[in-house]
Amino acid sequence: MSEFTRRKFLKFAGAAGAASAAGLTLSGCEGPGAGASAKSSQASTGPAHVVVIGGGFGGATAAKYIRKLDPSVKVTLIEKAKTYYTCPGSNWVLGGMRTIASIGQTYDSLASKHGVKVVHDWVTGIDAEKRHVALESGGHMSYDRLIVSPGIDFKWDGIEGYNEEVSKTIPHAWKAGHQTATLYQQLAGMRDGGTFVICPPPNPFRCPPGPYERVSMVAHFMKQHKPKSKIIILDAKPKFSKQGLFTQGWKDLYGFGTDNSMIEYIPSPNGKVVRIDAKNRVAIAGDLEEEYKADVLNVIPAQKAGWIAAHSGLTNESGWCPVNPLTWESTLVPHVHVIGDSSIAGKMPKSGYSANSQAKVCAAAVVDMLAGREPGTPSWVNTCYSLVGPNYGISVAAVYTLSEAGVVGVKGAGGLTPADGNRSLEAIYADSWWTNVTDDIWG
Amino acid sequence: MTKTLAKIALAATALLVAQMALAEAGGAMIGRTCNGCHGTDGVSKGAAPSLKGLPADYLAKAMKDFKADARPATIMNRIAKGYSDAELGAVAQYFATMK
Ligand SMILES: Cc1cc2nc3c(=O)[nH]c(=O)nc-3n(C[C@H](O)[C@H](O)[C@H](O)COP(=O)(O)OP(=O)(O)OC[C@H]3O[C@@H](n4cnc5c(N)ncnc54)[C@H](O)[C@@H]3O)c2cc1C
Numbered sequence: 001m002s003e004f005t006r007r008k009f010l011k012f013a014g015a016a017g018a019a020s021a022a023g024l025t026l027s028g029c030e031g032p033g034a035g036a037s038a039k040s041s042q043a044s045t046g047p048a049h050v051v052v053i054g055g056g057f058g059g060a061t062a063a064k065y066i067r068k069l070d071p072s073v074k075v076t077l078i079e080k081a082k083t084y085y086t087c088p089g090s091n092w093v094l095g096g097m098r099t100i101a102s103i104g105q106t107y108d109s110l111a112s113k114h115g116v117k118v119v120h121d122w123v124t125g126i127d128a129e130k131r132h133v134a135l136e137s138g139g140h141m142s143y144d145r146l147i148v149s150p151g152i153d154f155k156w157d158g159i160e161g162y163n164e165e166v167s168k169t170i171p172h173a174w175k176a177g178h179q180t181a182t183l184y185q186q187l188a189g190m191r192d193g194g195t196f197v198i199c200p201p202p203n204p205f206r207c208p209p210g211p212y213e214r215v216s217m218v219a220h221f222m223k224q225h226k227p228k229s230k231i232i233i234l235d236a237k238p239k240f241s242k243q244g245l246f247t248q249g250w251k252d253l254y255g256f257g258t259d260n261s262m263i264e265y266i267p268s269p270n271g272k273v274v275r276i277d278a279k280n281r282v283a284i285a286g287d288l289e290e291e292y293k294a295d296v297l298n299v300i301p302a303q304k305a306g307w308i309a310a311h312s313g314l315t316n317e318s319g320w321c322p323v324n325p326l327t328w329e330s331t332l333v334p335h336v337h338v339i340g341d342s343s344i345a346g347k348m349p350k351s352g353y354s355a356n357s358q359a360k361v362c363a364a365a366v367v368d369m370l371a372g373r374e375p376g377t378p379s380w381v382n383t384c385y386s387l388v389g390p391n392y393g394i395s396v397a398a399v400y401t402l403s404e405a406g407v408v409g410v411k412g413a414g415g416l417t418p419a420d421g422n423r424s425l426e427a428i429y430a431d432s433w434w435t436n437v438t439d440d441i442w443g
Numbered sequence: 444m445t446k447t448l449a450k451i452a453l454a455a456t457a458l459l460v461a462q463m464a465l466a467e468a469g470g471a472m473i474g475r476t477c478n479g480c481h482g483t484d485g486v487s488k489g490a491a492p493s494l495k496g497l498p499a500d501y502l503a504k505a506m507k508d509f510k511a512d513a514r515p516a517t518i519m520n521r522i523a524k525g526y527s528d529a530e531l532g533a534v535a536q537y538f539a540t541m542k
Contacts, residue, residue, distance in 0.1 A: 065475070353479050360475040379468035381476040381525075383518065397518050399525025401468075413525030417517070426517050429480075432489030436482045443483065 048073050048370040051133060051143035053123050053308060055079030055107060057086075057352040058149030058340030060441045061359035062366075067114045070367045076117040076141060077110065078133070084442070085176035087207065088352050089434050093180055094173075095217030096224065097390055100181050105442040113443075126312040128333045145366050147328075148314065148321075149340040149355065150306025151175070152206050155319075158302040159199075161276040170278055170297045173214075174206065186296045187221060193228035194295030197283050199273045200235050204320075205303045206341045206350040208241035209396070213386040214298070216246065219254045219262050220389050231263045232292055234271040234285045236302075241349075242386065242396055245417055249388030273299070305342035312336075320344045325407045327365035327375050328358060337362050346407030348400055354382045356437060357400075378402055385430035393417075393426030470533030473526065477534070485538045499532075499539035506531040 052063045055077050063077040089103040110116040122136035132142040154172065156163045162170070173183040187196065196218055200211035215231055222229045240246075247265075250256030256263050265271075270286040276299060277284065283292045283299070304310065304319035314321045314330050321338040323330055325346060328337045339362050340355035348354040357380040365375035380400035387393055398414030400407050417426060474485070477494065481487050485494030494502065508514035509523035510531070523531065 356479050357476050360478075361472070364472065364475075376472055377466055377468045379473050379476060381479070381522065383480055383522070395518055397521050399522060401525075410525040413521060413523075415521050422517055428490050429517060432487070432491045433480055435489035436487055436491060437479045439488055440478045440483045 048144045049142065050075050050145050050147065050366060050370075051141055052077045052147045052149065053133065054149040054151060054306070054340070055081070055084055055110075055118070056149060056151050056340065056355070057437075057441060058151075058355035058359045059147065060084075060105075060107075060110060061356045062147045062149065062339060062363045063116045064110055064114050064441065065360050065363035066367055067116055069364060070371070071115065073367060073370060074117070075115075076119060077107070078119045078121055078123055078135070078141070079107065080120065080122045081177075082106065082120055085180065086352070086434070086438060087174070087176045087210070088437070090173065090176040090180045091210065091214045091217045092387060094184055094187060094214060095220045095387070095390070097217070097220075097387075100177075100184070103176065105438060107442070109443050123308050126308070126314075126333075126336065128312070128336060131335060144335070144370065146336045147359075147362060147366065148306075148309060148312075148336060148338045148342065149359070150308045150342055152303045152341045152350075153305065153307050153310070154301040155304055156301065158202075159273055159276055159299065161278055162299050162301065166276065166278045167299070170276065170281065170299055172300050173298060174210075174300050174303075183296070183298060187218060188225075190226060190229065190295045192226040194226065195230045195232060195293065196222075196296045196298070197232045197234060197292050197294035198298045199283060199285075199300060200233065200237065200240070201300045201302045202236040204350060205300070207352075207384075208349055209246070209384060209386045211235075211300060212240055212242065212246045213388075215263060216249065216253075216386070216388040219250070222262065223254065229262070229295075232294075233263065233265045234273050234283055234292060235265070235267045236272050238268045242394060242416060245394040246386075246388065248419075249392055249394065249423075253389045253392060303341075305338075309338060309342045314338055314342075316344075318344070325361075325402055326378060327369065328362035329365075337366065346400070346405070347398075347409050348380060348382055348407055349384070351382055351384050353384060353437065354380070356441060357381050380407065383433065385426065385433050387427060387430055388423075389427075391424045391427050393423055393428070393430040394421070395426055395430075467527060467530050467533075470530075470535075470537030473530055473534045474537040477538075484541055494538040495541050497535075497538060499535045502535035502538060503532050506535065 052059045063075050066075050083104045086103045092098045093100050107118040111118045123133045124136050125134040132140040171179045171183045173179040254262045273283050273285045275284040281294045281297050305315050309321050321342050322344050328339050330336045339358040341350040361378040368375045383397045385395045394417045396416050398409040480491050481494050487493040506523045509519040
């Protein structure tokens with residue numbers, strides 16, 4: 001944050017803190033908002049209690065790191081699923097390189113090693129005034145600070161003929177688990193010479209390179225098992241993340257750009273899907289309403305913040321959650337922090353690594369605030385690997401800092417794998433990334 | 444009423460923020476961002492090297508060399524450029540002295 005002057009910071013933080021500070025009227029005006037004197041901002045006496053909603057990349061990291069940073073703080077993690085399947089690595093399952101079981105995470109270590117109380121339940125509401133959350137199983141749980149990391153939800157009204165019900169047979173596979181398994185089974189059962197049609201969503205969405213890693217992994221799978229098959233990308237966007245690296249990779253491995261290309265890429269406007277004929281597995285795209293008949297169809301809808309965020313007044317008109325990036329406290333609801341995909345995170349992409357990095361800054365700020373200390377200067381990283389083939393890895397990385405414009409990438413740092421980068425070594429590091437980041441979260 | 448309170452609260456927040464030291468990020472703050480690739484507390488279970496317990500001057504030199512493109516790298520040369528030398532020194536100290 002070197003080029004960042006005190007005056008500018010004041011302006012920024014003052015603006016960001018305004019809504020949150022205004023919220024003091026709700027909670028009885030105990031003191032100044034963010035960074036307030038500790039005990040006065042606690043709802044109860046005794047050890048402070050932090051409740052975390054969502055045991056994915058953001059939530060599970062926050063729970064673990066609060067306990068690491070201050071074991072006197074009680075942490076309860078509320079997560080519906082007993083096993084969490086990581087989206088990172090789920091494309092590798094589609095490529096036949098991993099089993100779905102191998103990407104499953106449990107909450108045993110969080111409970112036994114880190115003393116996090118794990119509750120498998122669904123949060124049905126947040127009462128910011130009483131500072132408690134309501135549980136599906138009945139009853140309430142009160143908090144001093146609440147961290148919300150519910151991931152994404154889908155906008156089901158974007159493509160005519162595609163909805164939650166249809167997604168059971170024409171999967172999105174954009175939340176890993178049975179959706180991934182369904183798509184894999186369909187691909188495995190497809191005839192040689194069949195067509196896989198994938199429809200990536202408009203921005204912003206979780207994991208910008210994800211659809212194109214998926215294309216790569218399906219191409220790898222087909223090259224091994226069904227070499228006469230084709231892949232058609234019907235994209236809602238005119239361009240995509242790591243495009244140069246992906247297309248180079250597709251040329252190197254799958255004949256992209258030749259008469260014999262396995263992959264055909266149709267960007268917006270022609271590729272923008274307007275309708276799905278679910279019964280006949282046809283995607284209809286572009287102004288001319290061209291029909292694309294698929295043997296296996298994968299539609300990834302447009303996205304918004306997870307349901308509980310919208311339901312609890314944490315989202316603005318964009319459908320995502322504005323936060324003060326110093327603490328990740330909501331600028332709309334005091335004592336509630338939002339991290340991960342649901343948050344508006346400046347220049348950071350919606351990725352698992354971003355969620356992990358945001359969670360650590362949030363955890364440190366929450367621990368500081370509960371102890372009456374000012375939160376420290378934050379710092380974030382995003383590192384995102386994609387596999388184009390089993391031995392062909394590419395990456396994008398950035399270091400982020402707080403500026404008057406919010407969270408921005410440090411100039412001169414980060415960027416993509418260079419043209420002469422070592423693809424096979426990056427494939428090894430992609431695997432290492434998955435191993436270490438999942439261990440950093442659930443281990 | 445709400446408006447006045449909001450104004451008071453805003454002033455209080457501004458005052459509070461005015462007291463904040465705008466230091467560079469500390470070694471621990473930066474160090475935790477490394478854990479995603481290098482493992483919790485810098486203990487790696489994959490191909491990425493472990494950082495915990497490495498001598499501080501070695502780590503600091505390695506990262507400054509990455510920053511200067513003077514050490515072979517796939518990704519660390521891109522990442523190390525995001526920090527001042529002082530920050531690299533602090534994060535080296537963080538992993539070197541980790542218990
Ligand atoms: C195919 C694919 C590949 C990807 N690859 C990568 C990659 O290589 N690298 C990378 O960094 N990122 C990747 N991502 C992105 C990454 O998965 C997300 O950015 C990350 O999961 C976001 O973390 P989160 O905590 O915001 O949400 P999630 O990880 O989705 O966690 C949210 C959790 O909250 C729970 N939950 C929600 N609401 C409630 C409620 N009301 N009560 C109880 N529980 C609730 C859900 O059950 C869920 O477990 C990929 C994504 C996809 C789809």
